[in-house]
Amino acid sequence: MKKYRAVIHLTEMERANLALNNVANLLNDLGEEETEVEVVANSEGVRALSKAGPFVERIGELARRGTRFVVCARSLAALGMKEEEFVEEVEVVPTGTGELVKRETEGWAYVRP
Amino acid sequence: MKKYRAVIHLTEMERANLALNNVANLLNDLGEEETEVEVVANSEGVRALSKAGPFVERIGELARRGTRFVVCARSLAALGMKEEEFVEEVEVVPTGTGELVKRETEGWAYVRP
């Protein structure tokens, strides 16, 4: 288990750029050997992880540094989006809120950019 | 003590619909026998729990599933609102921030929709 573990809650498309900056800063500041990060996107925030979005390269780069990206299946259904529309590093979880609560219950820190 | 405990911070009226969706998703995903949820409303977010608001039925339904709803007394005073204006399931706490910090100190997860 790494020393630092953090979930980053991405729930507003317009805050996605900031959220990805925050992840990179976190890995640089605390050290990626010491730090495990998971980005949990729900509601409109899931759009930021789409293949059609502007962040494909940055998501790939952060994934190569060990960051996990997940999207909420309920949000996908509500927005009429399909798993294939997302960057390949992205995984689907049953609900974003459930994922956040499970991680925090395991001791992960929560940050909402 | 339930396996999962979460405070949902409702501080923006325009995010209330999402917050209530998040609560329902959480109960469905993690199971309501396993999950205790408290919605803590402060600032403009308290308006969402008013009898005059659009969420009366959904609040009642979530309360019947065990969700607790609380509003910040300081926010009520600042907005000139009275306890009687809120849905009957709603309780008043001295401050929303104090309530959140107390719950988190007890180990509850925090989610800010």
Add this chain to the structure above:
Amino acid sequence: MKKYRAVIHLTEMERANLALNNVANLLNDLGEEETEVEVVANSEGVRALSKAGPFVERIGELARRGTRFVVCARSLAALGMKEEEFVEEVEVVPTGTGELVKRETEGWAYVRP
């Protein structure tokens, strides 16, 4: 170690007034002998802690009650701001997100006004 410890995440200038109200409410509600508070500002939120901003007096007052105020060095660089532009009680940390994750890992509660 105090009974309650909380980081307040200030990341939007327009929510700074609310964030400072939340800090004062928290100290009043839980008692300042029992409560340690740190305000972590990043992104546009750092502007609220500037000497040129409208909150100089309130920051000083909360600092005298024991609240720590920190700003993210990466955000300062991105905004072209210098440490001297901030209220004297403000300290610079390498990253706001790193500071939040460190504090939460130490057991501090997180609130995002």
